[in-house]
Amino acid sequence: QVRLVESGGGLVQAGGSVRLSCAASGTISGANTMGWHRQTPGKQREFVARITSGGITFYADSVKGRFTISRDDAKNTVYLQMNKMQPEDTAVYYCRLDQWTTRRESWGQGTQVTVSS
Numbered sequence: 437q438v439r440l441v442e443s444g445g446g447l448v449q450a451g452g453s454v455r456l457s458c459a460a461s462g463t464i465s466g467a468n469t470m471g472w473h474r475q476t477p478g479k480q481r482e483f484v485a486r487i488t489s490g491g492i493t494f495y496a497d498s499v500k501g502r503f504t505i506s507r508d509d510a511k512n513t514v515y516l517q518m519n520k521m522q523p524e525d526t527a528v529y530y531c532r533l534d535q536w537t538t539r540r541e542s543w544g545q546g547t548q549v550t551v552s553s
Contacts, residue, residue, distance in 0.1 A: 438461070440460050440532075442531045442544045442547040446549070447550045447551075448521055448549070450553050453517070453518060453519045453520075454521065458470070458472075459513045460512040460513070460514075460542075465538060467535070470532065471487065471532050472516045472530065474525075474529045474549075475528050475546075476526065484496050485505040485516060486505065487506065502521075503518050503519070504516070504519075516529070523551045525551050526549060526550050529547055
């Protein structure tokens with residue numbers, strides 16, 4: 437019953453910036469965690485960043501200091517500001533929602549981000 441839709445992906449040069457957004461719709465528990473994962477062909481999906489409904493954030497070491505995750509609860513939207521991008525950041529980025537009370541996990545369909553050198 438929950439749907440996540442990502443947007444904002446595209447092509448960017450190394451050193452540039454991209455901002456992703458993920459809009460959630462449906463009935464969502466107040467206590468939850470939203471985050472971003474990414475995946476490249478032939479590799480497992482890896483964690484990028486997460487933020488709780490209380491505003492607590494956590495980042496993967498590979499993106500810490502370059503990426504910033506935020507959320508707008510009024511719009512049920514989570515953002516990922518990506519700065520100083522590197523070719524290694526090229527991947528499909530997926531939005532994730534984890535609802536604490538029900539332990540329901542939801543995923544978006546993903547958005548492609550490509551960084552050229």
